[in-house]
Amino acid sequence: MSTSSAEYNLLAETGFRPLARGTEYRVWRLAVMDILAEKGYWEIVFETNSEASMSKATKEKLIKARGLIGRLLDSNHREMYANERDPAKLWTKLESRYAGKDQVRIWYLRGELSQVQYKDEPMIDYIGKLEKLFHQLSSASEDQSEKDKLHVLLSHLPLQYHPFRTAISNSPDFADLTYDNVCDRLILEHQQLIGDPGKPLSGTGPSTGAFFSGRSSQVEDTEGEDADSQDSSGR
Numbered sequence: 001m002s003t004s005s006a007e008y009n010l011l012a013e014t015g016f017r018p019l020a021r022g023t024e025y026r027v028w029r030l031a032v033m034d035i036l037a038e039k040g041y042w043e044i045v046f047e048t049n050s051e052a053s054m055s056k057a058t059k060e061k062l063i064k065a066r067g068l069i070g071r072l073l074d075s076n077h078r079e080m081y082a083n084e085r086d087p088a089k090l091w092t093k094l095e096s097r098y099a100g101k102d103q104v105r106i107w108y109l110r111g112e113l114s115q116v117q118y119k120d121e122p123m124i125d126y127i128g129k130l131e132k133l134f135h136q137l138s139s140a141s142e143d144q145s146e147k148d149k150l151h152v153l154l155s156h157l158p159l160q161y162h163p164f165r166t167a168i169s170n171s172p173d174f175a176d177l178t179y180d181n182v183c184d185r186l187i188l189e190h191q192q193l194i195g196d197p198g199k200p201l202s203g204t205g206p207s208t209g210a211f212f213s214g215r216s217s218q219v220e221d222t223e224g225e226d227a228d229s230q231d232s233s234g235r
Contacts, residue, residue, distance in 0.1 A: 020074040025098035026139045032072055041065035045087045062087055099141055106142045109133055117156050123190035127153070127183050149179040153186070164189045 019028050036042040044061045054062075066087040070078060084090045113133045118126045130153060134144055144152075154165045168174065168182060 018072050018074045019077055019094075021076070023074075025094075026136070028072070029094075029099065030139070032069065035068065035072070036065060039065075039068060041068065041087075045091060066090065099139075106137065106140050109137050109140065109142070113137070113152060116152070118158055118161075123187055127186070146177075146179050150177070150182055153179065153182065157186075160193060161186075161189065 016028065016031050017023055019025070033042065036045060041061055041064065044058060045065050063085075066085055069087055069090060073081070081090055081093065084093065113130070116126075116129050116133065130149075134149060137144060150168075154161075154168060157165060164186065168177070168185070171177065
């Protein structure tokens, strides 16, 4: 079955291939969701509509939405779902067949998440890496709870953030804290350490001052006292 020129034009505009056995469903799904939203079909497809109460305009939109999704399937999938003319039911069948079943991908993403560490980078970049993996896991039907996300966010921070981590963990309203709220606080904490949330945390710069300044001065004072004591005993 050949691809029509209209299909070529649509695929060229979107920049992705139709759903086939070798297509990554998650990527295809996100792209189709954007196309449906852009065409004004998203709510029509995912609303519960009684055919008896549908207006003529609604029925026409459903027909167009089904045709649009069909143009984004390869010939094998078209044959497979040829008798399903309801776009909402077609979408449900595709989700049931492909979404959330890639267990290998979930394991891979979990492994990637466990290896994310804050490196000498802007705090926003560190949070962005976590957000990307959380979103990819969610797309694979593996949602992370707020507390799990908080644990990952805080446990992968370097020693300079130990006071912040402790303060959050011991907060009386910890049960009500959200991941987004703690991210905002963390960015502010980073700004206090660095002076700029867009700069990395360098071990040799002023960024270490917020946590280590008190300890460093104590060590220097202790060393000075030890030196004075040694001088006195030497005399």
